[in-house]
Amino acid sequence: MSSPSIQAHNLVKTFGNFTAVKNLNLEVQPGEIFGFLGANGAGKTTAMRMLCGLLKPSSGHATVAGFNVSTQTEHVKKNIGYMSQKFSIYDDLTLKENIQLFSTIYGLTSAQTQERMKQLAIQFELEDKLKNLVSTLPLGWKQKLAFSIAVIHQPRIVFLDEPTSGVDPMTRRQFWEMIADTASTGTTVFVTTHYMDEAEYCDRVSIMVDGQIQVLDTPQKIREQFSAQTMDDVFSLLARQKKTNPKQIL
Amino acid sequence: MSALAAFVKKEFLHIFRDKRTLLIIFCMPIALVMIFGIVISTEIYDAKIAIVDASSGIRAQQLIEKINASNYFKIVSHLRSSSNLEEIFRSQNIKLAILIPQNFDKDFQNGPPPYIQLIADASDLNVATTLIGNITSIVQAFVEENSPPSASLPPFQITTRMYYNPEQRDVFMFIPGILALVLMIVSAMMTSITLVREKEFGTWRLLSSTPLPSPIIIVGKLIPYFLLSAINSCFILGLATSVFGMPIHGNPFELFLVCLLFILTSLSLGIFISSITHTQQAAILASMVGLFLPTTFLSGFIFPIENMPAWLQPIAQIVPAKWFIEAIKRMMLKGASLQHVLTQIYVLAGMTVLLLTISIRRSRKQAT
Amino acid sequence: MVQIENLNRYFGAVHALNNVHLHVQKNQLFGLIGPDGSGKSTLFDILATLRLPSSGKAIVHGFDVQKKASQIRKIIGFMPGQFSLYQDLSVLENIRFFANVYGVAFDESFPLIRDIWQQIAPFKHRLAGKLSGGMKQKLALCCALVHKPSILLLDEPTTGVDPVSRKEFWEMLQTLKSQNITTLVSTPYMDEANLCECIALIQNGKILAINSPAAITAQFKFNLFGVQSTRSNMLIKQLRQFEKTQHCFAFGKTLHLMLKDFSMTERDIVEFLEKHGHKNVAVWRMKPGIEDCFIELMQS
Numbered sequence: 001m002s003s004p005s006i007q008a009h010n011l012v013k014t015f016g017n018f019t020a021v022k023n024l025n026l027e028v029q030p031g032e033i034f035g036f037l038g039a040n041g042a043g044k045t046t047a048m049r050m051l052c053g054l055l056k057p058s059s060g061h062a063t064v065a066g067f068n069v070s071t072q073t074e075h076v077k078k079n080i081g082y083m084s085q086k087f088s089i090y091d092d093l094t095l096k097e098n099i100q101l102f103s104t105i106y107g108l109t110s111a112q113t114q115e116r117m118k119q120l121a122i123q124f125e126l127e128d129k130l131k132n133l134v135s136t137l138p139l140g141w142k143q144k145l146a147f148s149i150a151v152i153h154q155p156r157i158v159f160l161d162e163p164t165s166g167v168d169p170m171t172r173r174q175f176w177e178m179i180a181d182t183a184s185t186g187t188t189v190f191v192t193t194h195y196m197d198e199a200e201y202c203d204r205v206s207i208m209v210d211g212q213i214q215v216l217d218t219p220q221k222i223r224e225q226f227s228a229q230t231m232d233d234v235f236s237l238l239a240r241q242k243k244t245n246p247k248q249i250l
Numbered sequence: 251m252s253a254l255a256a257f258v259k260k261e262f263l264h265i266f267r268d269k270r271t272l273l274i275i276f277c278m279p280i281a282l283v284m285i286f287g288i289v290i291s292t293e294i295y296d297a298k299i300a301i302v303d304a305s306s307g308i309r310a311q312q313l314i315e316k317i318n319a320s321n322y323f324k325i326v327s328h329l330r331s332s333s334n335l336e337e338i339f340r341s342q343n344i345k346l347a348i349l350i351p352q353n354f355d356k357d358f359q360n361g362p363p364p365y366i367q368l369i370a371d372a373s374d375l376n377v378a379t380t381l382i383g384n385i386t387s388i389v390q391a392f393v394e395e396n397s398p399p400s401a402s403l404p405p406f407q408i409t410t411r412m413y414y415n416p417e418q419r420d421v422f423m424f425i426p427g428i429l430a431l432v433l434m435i436v437s438a439m440m441t442s443i444t445l446v447r448e449k450e451f452g453t454w455r456l457l458s459s460t461p462l463p464s465p466i467i468i469v470g471k472l473i474p475y476f477l478l479s480a481i482n483s484c485f486i487l488g489l490a491t492s493v494f495g496m497p498i499h500g501n502p503f504e505l506f507l508v509c510l511l512f513i514l515t516s517l518s519l520g521i522f523i524s525s526i527t528h529t530q531q532a533a534i535l536a537s538m539v540g541l542f543l544p545t546t547f548l549s550g551f552i553f554p555i556e557n558m559p560a561w562l563q564p565i566a567q568i569v570p571a572k573w574f575i576e577a578i579k580r581m582m583l584k585g586a587s588l589q590h591v592l593t594q595i596y597v598l599a600g601m602t603v604l605l606l607t608i609s610i611r612r613s614r615k616q617a618t
Numbered sequence: 619m620v621q622i623e624n625l626n627r628y629f630g631a632v633h634a635l636n637n638v639h640l641h642v643q644k645n646q647l648f649g650l651i652g653p654d655g656s657g658k659s660t661l662f663d664i665l666a667t668l669r670l671p672s673s674g675k676a677i678v679h680g681f682d683v684q685k686k687a688s689q690i691r692k693i694i695g696f697m698p699g700q701f702s703l704y705q706d707l708s709v710l711e712n713i714r715f716f717a718n719v720y721g722v723a724f725d726e727s728f729p730l731i732r733d734i735w736q737q738i739a740p741f742k743h744r745l746a747g748k749l750s751g752g753m754k755q756k757l758a759l760c761c762a763l764v765h766k767p768s769i770l771l772l773d774e775p776t777t778g779v780d781p782v783s784r785k786e787f788w789e790m791l792q793t794l795k796s797q798n799i800t801t802l803v804s805t806p807y808m809d810e811a812n813l814c815e816c817i818a819l820i821q822n823g824k825i826l827a828i829n830s831p832a833a834i835t836a837q838f839k840f841n842l843f844g845v846q847s848t849r850s851n852m853l854i855k856q857l858r859q860f861e862k863t864q865h866c867f868a869f870g871k872t873l874h875l876m877l878k879d880f881s882m883t884e885r886d887i888v889e890f891l892e893k894h895g896h897k898n899v900a901v902w903r904m905k906p907g908i909e910d911c912f913i914e915l916m917q918s
Contacts, residue, residue, distance in 0.1 A: 459667060
């Protein structure tokens with residue numbers, strides 16, 4: 001069995017006397033779709049930034065693609081793709097130009113770029129729009145493009161930070177098909193979302209409350225554990241538990 | 251009206267919570283006055299000079315003493331001949347050499363008119379020109395004082411008197427310019443930024459959906475900056491009179507009125523800039539290019555408009571600060587009253603009305 | 619309370635609102651459901667008198683948006699999609715400021731905002747910019763209600779807010795119904811549709827359907843099945859090749875299969891899949907949700 005893509009052991013991040021992430025422990029296998037859920041301010045973004053090598057952990061240990069996130073950040077960055085909810089793509093360039101730009105940034109040769117562009121265009125059905133300016137395309141296309149760019153260098157792990165906010169239900173489903181396609185080729189997908197129903201697309205999910213992972217399992221087992229109909233109900237239950245401690249509201 | 255009062259209060263809260271704004275409003279005027287009044291002064295004191303006195307006469311000695319007594323010059327080298335003058339220019343870093351010829355004393359008594367040669371270090375042209383001006387006036391004064399009454403004076407004599415600024419203090423030239431610059435920054439740039447910020451953060455849209463008429467929104471935002479600018483202009487004028495001894499020959503109240511008019515012009519410029527930009531960054535950029543460069547370089551603040559190339563002069567006419575500086579100088583130094591600066595007042599008032607009209611038109615267009 | 623007839627709005631060549639008809643009854647909680655760029659915000663802008671229609675009519679509380687904007691502004695409370703309060707002012711300063719803008723005094727005890735106020739009161743001296751997403755939305759709602767409006771316009775109040783805060787926000791909206799307030803709210807989250815009394819589904823500037831959520835799902839035109847199998851990524855491609863398939867999409871690990879033919883049964887589908895080598899196939903009949911309806915209506 002191959003080694004895990006992501007491994008975190010007692011990962012902690014403090015800002016002053018505020019602990020944003022408390023003892024994070026998780027392990028994600030290659031090709032897995034891992035849903036990383038939690039309320040606003042629960043510490044999701046902080047945890048994700050640490051795993052991407054963008055933020056140094058205060059203590060604990062984590063490896064991503066086999067590299068230490070606090071000491072081998074350059075190697076970590078080379079092996080991951082990242083897509084944020086604000087998509088860092090250029091509106092005033094065409095799809096093709098964006099792809100070329102980012103493949104150069106990731107150090108692909110022009111032959112490799114051509115090759116990847118062809119593959120992605122077929123896989124994600126981008127062909128007809130390659131020459132269009134990004135600003136003229138609907139949101140769904142921008143998401144497709146942002147995702148293509150995140151996987152342009154064939155990273156072993158791709159991090160998606162709320163990739164689907166604001167699109168229509170069909171585009172959202174097509175996007176999840178893209179994710180599933182990518183995962184089936186062995187790429188690990190680590191995704192945050194505010195749509196609780198999207199948790200159901202994930203192989204396993206974790207729910208974070210106040211900097212700590214409260215639950216981590218397959219969606220089905222989590223629902224059974226809380227005897228809840230949907231992930232949404234699980235989420236509410238967890239939040240209600242938290243509310244019993246009034247100091248932690250907000 | 252309570253809504254207006256609430257607006258003014260809110261705007262003051264914004265200003266007092268933002269350290270950057272506070273710094274620009276209160277520290278920048280002092281810094282500018284100090285920089286232009288003291289640091290960037292073109293007046294030169296204790297310039298190092300050399301004297302080459304070939305005459306060794308009484309008159310020459312008296313002249314040298316007079317030069318030495320003025321605080322403009324410091325004689326660092328006293329020579330008999332000019333043979334190694336060039337070496338002294340280099341080694342002692344003197345800026346000017348004064349050569350008094352052998353027959354200076356004799357000429358002084360009997361004519362022909364005495365003759366003095368000046369050699370200046372022109373590698374810094376402005377310094378050289380200033381020094382030559384200074385020494386010329388000292389020598390002229392010396393000649394006048396010491397000519398025997400019976401002596402045949404030159405056929406005609408030019409006497410120059412510097413009116414309005416007899417000491418030729420250049421800080422008097424700068425103060426009106428600084429005033430214009432500070433009022434521009436506080437009134438025009440800061441208001442354009444604060445107005446654009448409402449657009450950027452979406453609060454403008456929200457306010458537009460309330461019954462509050464948009465003129466009230468704008469007036470409410472402008473009042474604090476109007477007050478702060480008024481205080482600032484008093485402050486700068488106070489500094490000018492107390493620290494630099496600049497006179498206010500005209501009526502101070504009338505002077506203040508002209509300042510208020512210029513503040514209104516600047517505010518309308520701020521409104522105009524906010525109507526053509528959508529982000530704070532763009533507003534700052536537009537203020538820099540559209541306000542500060544012209545106010546600094548085209549208003550006559552630093553470079554006289556008369557010296558500008560012919561094609562640039564008409565452009566200087568549309569810079570509001572040009573008219574303001576003109577009016578302020580006349581009122582402070584010449585004691586002009588409002589009647590004497592009516593042209594400037596009309597031009598500034600006209601610009602204000604024009605800018606406001608364009609801005610209102612533009613915002614109406616955007617609304618549909 | 620709100621009547622919209624034949625409303626059109628163009629931005630250059632873009633047809634942002636296409637012949638919109640819409641009626642909102644008094645004290646109704648009306649949801650406008652659609653993705654980003656569907657025209658929701660443009661519609662809100664027109665109702666909030668921030669933009670004019672290109673053609674057609676919009677009447678708010680009997681006032682025409684084109685002629686009586688100032689009357690409308692007095693009786694609406696508007697919460698724009700972007701957080702539009704002063705981030706460098708505290709919670710209390712923001713509320714007081716908006717109370718003054720409307721010329722009313724802020725009264726913590728009046729029933730409309732009492733519940734909301736209780737939730738944000740602990741943070742009343744905190745700067746608005748330092749609040750969490752959910753708290754910001756509650757503060758914005760409080761500011762929109764401070765002058766006791768009769769119509770509340772909420773443009774995507776729950777976007778980007780976590781599920782729990784979203785729930786709390788909707789609970790607040792439910793209580794407003796009893797306070798004589800008509801609420802028009804937009805959202806891109808389909809699951810929030812069921813919390814409204816009446817919804818309009820909107821896409822590309824066109825209204826796809828208007829009705830109660832139950833009536834909309836009742837009008838679903840296809841034969842809907844849920845399908846699961848152990849080899850799910852091949853499953854979706856094969857089901858799309860099934861001749862009777864209209865649409866097939868994944869809802870989590872379950873595939874929703876929409877068939878045109880109502881005579882088809884679970885057995886037919888299982889047979890088709892077993893022919894393609896699937897074992898352990900689970901197929902069952904489903905009741906459609908709003909998302910199924912949205913997908914159906916988008917395609918027609």
